[in-house]
Amino acid sequence: MHPKRKQRLMVALSVVVLSSATIGLIAYALSGNINLFYSPSEVASGEAPTDRKLRVGGMVVEGSVERASDRLETRFEVTDFVNSVTVTYDGILPDLFAEGEGVVATGVLGADGVVTASEVLAKHDENYMPPEVAEALEKANAGGASQ
């Protein structure tokens, strides 16, 4: 290769490498801010802020959803399978909200450890399958559990 071109190639590649390293380090330093939500364990250990709005994400605990009879208010627990946080929400939940499904709730963490949410989003997982397959899987799982 022509020495001048070789030099230009080296300069171009070092631009890529150095800018990647810079942005990589910035992203690493800011990773706490890039995370969309806090996990219930982070809330339990006191890492989550209590003076401003925050998001808490995790799975809705099976059997934890309580709905008020006269209002829209719903109360449920969100878990990361280590710790869990109670969330109350007075509004319309997304269609995919269900027990055992992922959610991200935006709200304020009170002194009692309960998050009063102003918005609840459903976090969809990566699994896609036809209803028949889901049914068959469920049956297989139930069969396996009873044996």
Add this chain to the structure above:
Amino acid sequence: MWRIIHQFGSPPWVYRFCDRVIPWLLPLTMLALVVGSVWGLLYAPTDYKQGDSYRIIYIHVPTAVVSLAGYYVMAFAGLVSLVWRIKLADTAMRAAAPIGAAFTAVALITGAIWGKPTWGAWWVWDARVTSMLILFFLYVGVIALFQAYENKAVAARACAILSLVGTVNIPIIYKSVDWWYSLHQPASIKFTGESAIDASMLYPLLGMIVTFYALFALLMMLNLRQMLTEEHARSSWLVKRLAH
């Protein structure tokens, strides 16, 4: 080997190449788009949780995948233009930018349309969605930067550097859902191990991804041919070719 590579630096050869490939790639891509859409939108089964709204993946995922790959095409052309000073390479870089921007925009818009019924929000500032928006700005930035300079050789060099620096965003977009807590779900198609999407839904999706790659190549060639026609309007080879 070197002769074949050198041919790609020659405008008359590339122009002739585009002229030869477009007539059969165009109908083939259109046919694949129709077949893929009908397969994905009508014949693929509904999802057990989302029902029919999941079908937007047949547009959303292919456009998103190709917008990432297209960025590498643009950045590679930028590198060649920067190092070897081949004029055709910066034409190719500029030809890729608006196509990539359009694919990224479609991915963002279809994502928003899907996000409203599924997540409950049109837009969320999570790592995946935000880095995808940055990709869109990078494509638009390359287009705008080229317009900003009077001297087109300097403009091409600036665009090449911008597109090279922007390549860092591509692995960030790809891995964002694994590195950080995001609302966007992780990838369903896995290169190693079993995919998290059922085969009956996966095959039309893979078909659409291949089709969108072909669509990108087709649009790229159409755009490149158009730009070469403008740049070489007075070149004897083009005048001769168009006279036929």
